Amino acid sequence: xxxxxxxxxxxxxxxxxxxxxxxxxxxxxxxxxxxxxxxxxxxxxxxxxxxxxxxxxxxxxxxxxxxxxxxxxxxxxxxxxxxxxxxxxxxxxxxxxxxxxxxxxxxxxxxxxxxxxxxxxxxxxx
Numbered sequence: 001x002x003x004x005x006x007x008x009x010x011x012x013x014x015x016x017x018x019x020x021x022x023x024x025x026x027x028x029x030x031x032x033x034x035x036x037x038x039x040x041x042x043x044x045x046x047x048x049x050x051x052x053x054x055x056x057x058x059x060x061x062x063x064x065x066x067x068x069x070x071x072x073x074x075x076x077x078x079x080x081x082x083x084x085x086x087x088x089x090x091x092x093x094x095x096x097x098x099x100x101x102x103x104x105x106x107x108x109x110x111x112x113x114x115x116x117x118x119x120x121x122x123x124x125x126x
Contacts, residue, residue: 007120020077020094028072031105036090045107052101091119
């Protein structure tokens with residue numbers, strides 16, 4: 001399973017790091033993505049990373065501000081959010097599926113993902 005943490009109330013201009021830890025699975029064999037959802041809207045892909053950690057994708061609106069990274073030694077995935085703005089307010093989920101090491105995972109097809117972690121809430125407010 002996937003255990004998500006790190007969501008918090010963050011002030012504008014501050015950074016935040018979300019974490020997704022593997023429990024019972026080795027994330028080095030899984031492509032993983034971060035999705036987010038706000039009330040009344042469909043869940044959307046934010047960023048994804050290949051099993052090897054070498055291939056990444058980002059939603060256009062977060063490029064240059066969010067960074068996805070895998071720490072396979074710690075069996076953990078992170079999403080570094082640099083100065084998130086109010087559009088980042090959402091419930092964030094990580095999701096994974098077993099994949100060959102370098103295959104680039106889909107960012108928009110959440111149906112491809114087999115395992116989902118619980119959500120963690122991000123709020124941006126002064």
